Amino acid sequence: MSQKIEGHGGALALAALRAAGVEELFTLSGGHIFPLYDAAHEAGFPLYDVRHEQTAVFAAEAVAKLQRRPGVAALTAGPGVTNGISGLTSAFFNAAPVLVLGGRAPQFRWGSGSLQEIDHLPIVRSITKHAATVTATDEIPQVIRAALAASLATHRGPSFVDLPLEVIFGFGEAEIIAPDVPVLTPDPDQVARVAALIAGAQHPVIIAGSDVYAGGAVTELRAAAEALTCPVFTNGMGRGALPPTHPLAFSKSRRIALNGADVVVVIGTPLDFRLGFGDFGSAKVVHLVDAPSQLAAHVEDAVGCAGDLRLILTGLAEHAGDRVDHTDWVATLRDAENAAAVKHAAEMTVESDLIKPARVYGELRKVLAPDAVTIGDGGDFVSYAGRYLEPAQPGTWLDPGPYGCLGTGMGYAMGARVTYPDRQICVLMGDGAAGFSLMDVESLVRQQLPVVIVVGNNGIWGLEKHPMQAMYGYDVAADLQPELRYDDVVIAMGGAGETVRQADQLGGALKRAFDSGVPYLVNVVTDPADAYPRSANLA
Structure with missing residues (x-):
């Protein structure tokens, strides 16, 4: 469904954002983006302003992570954008669908020394999924739609759109269309192979991370863990995916679990320094991610599978088959968990x-x-x-x-x-x-x-x-x-x-x-x- 609207560049930009489900803007006031404020004011659209641009981008990142939809920060040109770089980089590492709209010195006077004249794109390209400068007012919704689509597609991450002064202050008309977000279907043979590995393991362990929450796969994680009777540890926004009272939820016995595991299934989180770079001794490593780019190439002989985590986890539950009885393994970890809980309570x-x-x-x-x-x-x-x-x-x-x-x-x-x-x-x-x-x-x-x-x-x-x-x-x-x-x-x-x-x-x-x-x-x-x-x- 689409609609045609006309107005200044700020109105076109705001319409494109609203079509994607954006409900607020975080910003620090700057003259380069006044038309965006004008559009928000006229529409009664919430604006939240801050004292430092990094805070605006971090606020947008929080919205993106908590609500699993785009969070948007609007920053003025030059130092406004560069002050937001740490926030953009954080969103990049955290796979948060953040869009930063940057003001920009006018194109028609480029090279003459306008206030805060700098080309932002070379600065932000390495920490964004998509970065572009709009060259005509009519094209603002199309460019924003492309940026949002890139941010929302797995593996999620931030995007950046530059709005030159004459473009955002200019007038135009355009079709407003919501971004499409494709679903990446995993290889069913790989899913079946992973399910067989876990089911046949004597001491399997699942570690679930932020992308399980970001991908809306919490229910599927619980179903897979229960079907496979596999203990689950979590990190990042994966925490709480299984409530602490769940019989397969563990948090305090991870070292014991990893030292004793024969298969470690890492879901929706990188095999980085937080997980010892995937070195789990003699255990077979399985890496389940939402996009091929996230598979851990540095872990030799790891079994990988990429795709929508809901589909992968549903497949694991369906292919559980004749699993090994993990009752004793779960009980061993529960004893260690309970002992650690007593120690923590004393501390x-x-x-x-x-x-x-x-x-x-x-x-x-x-x-x-x-x-x-x-x-x-x-x-x-x-x-x-x-x-x-x-x-x-x-x-x-x-x-x-x-x-x-x-x-x-x-x-x-x-x-x-x-x-x-x-x-x-x-x-x-x-x-x-x-x-x-x-x-x-x-x-x-x-x-x-x-x-x-x-x-x-x-x-x-x-x-x-x-x-x-x-x-x-x-x-x-x-x-x-x-x-x-x-x-x-x-x-x-x-x-x-x-x-x-x-x-x-x-x-x-x-x-x-x-x-x-x-x-x-x-x-x-x-x-x-x-x-x-x-x-x-x-x-």
Whole structure:
């Protein structure tokens, strides 16, 4: 279905976005894209503005990931676009269907030195699926449609469209058509082969990642796991795909599982540093992905299958056949899981002079609702969140992903609050990460977007200080001002907050934060000597 409209370039662009299901724009005001604002104003279309362009792109990424549809940021020319590069790169690594619309100096005066004149495309091409400059006003919807189609097609990712000044301010008419998103059908023989491998394994393990949620394959994952009686571990937005109470859901016994597995099935996540680059000892590795480009070429003899993950997982359930009895294997892992749970429970209730991050999460677990969206923006402090928090539902966990970019917190919070007006939104932030985006609390306050921010304030770059000391016996450039009052910063911008120095004050502070109805920062002074027990390598 299509419709023909006419108007200035901003109106044509907005019509193309709305046809693709876009419901809001994130931006930082810039004259190069005024017609887009005019169109949004005339249509009553929501605009959310920020204090730094990276926040706009991170907010669009959060919407794209949570809602599994395009998230859009509109950035002015030159520094507006370059300020958004980290957000674009994060979306690229996280396979988020983000579209960035960039203002651009006028083509008719190109080379004369117009304000913020720079060719953005060479800068963004390596971190986008599609990048283009519109050359005529009539072509704006067509170019935006192509960009959105590229972003939504598997493997998903960001796109970029440049709108030169005379193009977006000009007038034209065009057909508005929603983008087509093809479905990639997997090879049925490969699906059957994978199903036979799992069914015939003595000790199979499934690791499911973000693309299971992004591809809408959560129900199919559960069905396949149950048909194959296969234990499931998750990472990224795959967390919560099986609720923590499911008999096949595991989180604390992964090392034991991988050491004992004979077949490891990795679904919808790369075999990168987070998974030891796919080196699972003698286990056979199976990699199930949504597009051939995502198959792990570096893992020798891995069995791969690419296609719509819903179809792959449905096929696995249908081909389960005469599987080996995995009851003893599942019971062994459950014993290890239960033992680890007892250990974690003790860690989350420990009494100490200085607050341990584990205690923060023990108290947070008591007040988080099952559908709360939890956002991680930090190093060691957020690593502990992955260890102690167990999302009860899929699509409720946001972290920077494999690119590891700090500064996502306020943008993710904005996108999450726009997505879920009535849920708890909780940002977990290291004090290092706070320096990247905390000023955008003002954007949340001004636009009445309440969130809770919990800062683990240990006064150091913990992810660097402790490893440097272990490697060299000293550290440099790894200290921050101790006990800074990040809560006072939030209060000064119209929010609220408090500093906590004693563990028995945590519960009350967190309750006040969630009850406040404003951006509220709980500034927890934590033990700087506490280091997360890391096992992953950078390379």
